[in-house]
Amino acid sequence: MNIVITGGAGFLGARLARALLARGTFSLRGAPARPIQQIVLADLGPAPADLAADPRVRSVQGDLLSLVESRDVPAAGTDAVFHLAAAVSGECEADFDLGMRSNVDTTRALLQACRAQGSTPVFVFASSVGVFGRRPGDGPLGTIADDTLPTPQGSYGIQKFICEQLVADYSRKGFVAGRTVRPMTVAVRPGRPNGAASSFFSGMIREPLKGERARVPVPADTPAALASPTSTIEGFLRAAEASDEQWGHRTAVNLPSLRTTVGEMAQALEKVAGKEATALLDWSPDPAIEKLVRSWPGDVAWERARGLGLKADPDFESIVRAYIAENADAVRLKVR
Amino acid sequence: MNIVITGGAGFLGARLARALLARGTFSLRGAPARPIQQIVLADLGPAPADLAADPRVRSVQGDLLSLVESRDVPAAGTDAVFHLAAAVSGECEADFDLGMRSNVDTTRALLQACRAQGSTPVFVFASSVGVFGRRPGDGPLGTIADDTLPTPQGSYGIQKFICEQLVADYSRKGFVAGRTVRPMTVAVRPGRPNGAASSFFSGMIREPLKGERARVPVPADTPAALASPTSTIEGFLRAAEASDEQWGHRTAVNLPSLRTTVGEMAQALEKVAGKEATALLDWSPDPAIEKLVRSWPGDVAWERARGLGLKADPDFESIVRAYIAENADAVRLKVR
Numbered sequence: 001m002n003i004v005i006t007g008g009a010g011f012l013g014a015r016l017a018r019a020l021l022a023r024g025t026f027s028l029r030g031a032p033a034r035p036i037q038q039i040v041l042a043d044l045g046p047a048p049a050d051l052a053a054d055p056r057v058r059s060v061q062g063d064l065l066s067l068v069e070s071r072d073v074p075a076a077g078t079d080a081v082f083h084l085a086a087a088v089s090g091e092c093e094a095d096f097d098l099g100m101r102s103n104v105d106t107t108r109a110l111l112q113a114c115r116a117q118g119s120t121p122v123f124v125f126a127s128s129v130g131v132f133g134r135r136p137g138d139g140p141l142g143t144i145a146d147d148t149l150p151t152p153q154g155s156y157g158i159q160k161f162i163c164e165q166l167v168a169d170y171s172r173k174g175f176v177a178g179r180t181v182r183p184m185t186v187a188v189r190p191g192r193p194n195g196a197a198s199s200f201f202s203g204m205i206r207e208p209l210k211g212e213r214a215r216v217p218v219p220a221d222t223p224a225a226l227a228s229p230t231s232t233i234e235g236f237l238r239a240a241e242a243s244d245e246q247w248g249h250r251t252a253v254n255l256p257s258l259r260t261t262v263g264e265m266a267q268a269l270e271k272v273a274g275k276e277a278t279a280l281l282d283w284s285p286d287p288a289i290e291k292l293v294r295s296w297p298g299d300v301a302w303e304r305a306r307g308l309g310l311k312a313d314p315d316f317e318s319i320v321r322a323y324i325a326e327n328a329d330a331v332r333l334k335v336r
Numbered sequence: 337m338n339i340v341i342t343g344g345a346g347f348l349g350a351r352l353a354r355a356l357l358a359r360g361t362f363s364l365r366g367a368p369a370r371p372i373q374q375i376v377l378a379d380l381g382p383a384p385a386d387l388a389a390d391p392r393v394r395s396v397q398g399d400l401l402s403l404v405e406s407r408d409v410p411a412a413g414t415d416a417v418f419h420l421a422a423a424v425s426g427e428c429e430a431d432f433d434l435g436m437r438s439n440v441d442t443t444r445a446l447l448q449a450c451r452a453q454g455s456t457p458v459f460v461f462a463s464s465v466g467v468f469g470r471r472p473g474d475g476p477l478g479t480i481a482d483d484t485l486p487t488p489q490g491s492y493g494i495q496k497f498i499c500e501q502l503v504a505d506y507s508r509k510g511f512v513a514g515r516t517v518r519p520m521t522v523a524v525r526p527g528r529p530n531g532a533a534s535s536f537f538s539g540m541i542r543e544p545l546k547g548e549r550a551r552v553p554v555p556a557d558t559p560a561a562l563a564s565p566t567s568t569i570e571g572f573l574r575a576a577e578a579s580d581e582q583w584g585h586r587t588a589v590n591l592p593s594l595r596t597t598v599g600e601m602a603q604a605l606e607k608v609a610g611k612e613a614t615a616l617l618d619w620s621p622d623p624a625i626e627k628l629v630r631s632w633p634g635d636v637a638w639e640r641a642r643g644l645g646l647k648a649d650p651d652f653e654s655i656v657r658a659y660i661a662e663n664a665d666a667v668r669l670k671v672r
């Protein structure tokens with residue numbers, strides 16, 4: 001089996017590759033599992049060293065649209081594509097044309113290339129809860145279900161929602177076997193703050209554990225719909241594995257979410273790493289960030305994902321402990 | 337004021353042009369009315385003679401995407417675009433790439449050209465109730481509201497829904513003042529049957545009035561959401577006239593619909609033209625057409641259109657009588 005992961009050198013892409021390589025075999029659309037021969041990681045950046053060292057991994061670097069147009073990606077005989085690469089929301093809002101190219105044009109070119117294979121490859125598309133947004137004058141978003149009407153309030157959300165439509169129709173035509181999932185905000189991400197408005201969801205845990213101060217730019221009662229990296233990767237894998245019948249509608253599936261608040265996240269941090277940790281949090285609201293974050297869905301239902309056997313993280317404490325277990329080097333405080 | 341109508345030589349486009357020329361002045365986005373200096377009719381075919389003879393009309397013939405790419409359309413200083421041109425559903429289903437080009441790529445190029453004007457022209461986009469469709473395994477469509485989740489079951493509907501998203505985001509960015517409307521099935525259309533599955537909605541009235549036989553390929557209880565040509569044109573005009581505040585959300589507005597059934601349509605025909613007319617109907621169900629037609633919305637609510645002051649046709653009889661008044665040449669039966 002040959003698999004392509006776009007954004008394959010990124011945090012989630014690399015984790016997905018490691019999960020697949022660890023399994024060794026994989027099942028697509030309910031068919032019997034087969035050995036994984038090759039995973040192509042397509043990304044602007046180089047693949048992490050551990051992945052580059054695996055003989056089953058091929059790293060292809062460059063702008064994805066160019067790679068697709070030059071037919072470097074996907075290789076002939078590709079059985080499944082996990083399409084995670086995208087320009088992020090801030091970029092899309094700052095540069096409209098860049099977002100249209102990186103998200104819409106690239107996804108369409110990739111779908112066309114899959115169609116040209118003639119073998120209906122599985123196409124797992126990572127959409128976003130960014131497709132949901134509160135229209136001016138609308139009340140609070142309320143509970144977002146799989147079938148809630150998306151009304152994106154940013155170019156990123158519009159572009160993701162357009163791609164959801166493309167994946168649905170390419171699937172209906174039999175060009176690909178599309179699986180559109182909407183991941184939740186992923187926390188805790190390792191590494192450094194990335195400037196995204198959502199960056200603090202990880203930073204408020206990661207930096208204090210490192211013994212560094214972190215700003216929390218929203219009040220404690222701010223709701224959040226989160227998922228751990230592990231839970232998110234499980235969602236991607238299950239989407240590819242599910243039979244067409246299990247998958248059901250061609251419309252998008254919300255991945256499982258833990259519904260929590262920023263205050264509960266801080267409490268979990270304190271439980272795991274004590275008051276030394278929470279003393280490093282600077283609760284200093286930024287009205288612009290608060291407004292943006294409160295416009296995001298904080299209450300996301302995931303009925304179809306449950307039907308696929310997926311589960312949400314049980315609580316935020318377990319997410320913090322998993323982060324610590326995987327990132328011992330980046331933890332300076334004493335964990336209890 | 338300079339106006340562009342794409343599909344401007346077609347039945348609805350030409351009617352829209354005539355309505356605008358008859359007014360002489362027009363108001364955009366709640367601003368005071370201004371004289372109409374020029375209406376550009378962009379179409380594959382030539383403009384009807386009456387329009388071509390009007391000094392305010394310029395007819396531009398050709399493939400719309402090519403016309404936009406060569407900058408023939410829109411001309412500099414365009415204040416409003418009515419974008420009605422599209423590949424129809426049968427074409428889009430038979431030739432996927434043609435549909436993507438004619439509908440998605442052309443609309444996007446036209447939006448880009450409007451953006452390049454730098455003056456935020458009004459952009460009335462004729463979407464379609466074809467964005468609604470019953471997913472396999474779903475129950476009946478039920479009542480379709482402005483905010484019902486579209487789940488298109490054909491490439492045409494997907495393409496129209498993608499364009500709805502583009503118009504919304506180009507509007508949010510201030511590139512155009514977008515007004516997306518979803519017209520109902522338009523009846524009674526003059527002329528000849530056009531091979532579309534919906535063609536019989538007009539044919540079952542038009543042909544008998546001509547003294548010719550017409551097949552009705554669905555049972556009498558088949559629901560239909562219809563609008564007369566006049567009502568449809570009113571919707572296009574009102575969309576351009578409404579102020580931003582009156583218009584409200586950037587999402588699409590369902591135009592007014594008369595909710596009727598095929599049986600009631602036949603009764604109206606009989607009331608107007610007697611049993612001689614209905615004796616010319618061949619009630620001979622075609623399971624394929626019936627399945628398709630029943631997958632279309634038959635019950636469409638139009639709350640936002642009502643808020644704009646628009647009205648549905650009062651009954652089908654009035655639609656038949658209006659058709660007869662406008663197409664006396666094509667009526668051979670005696671009307672009572």
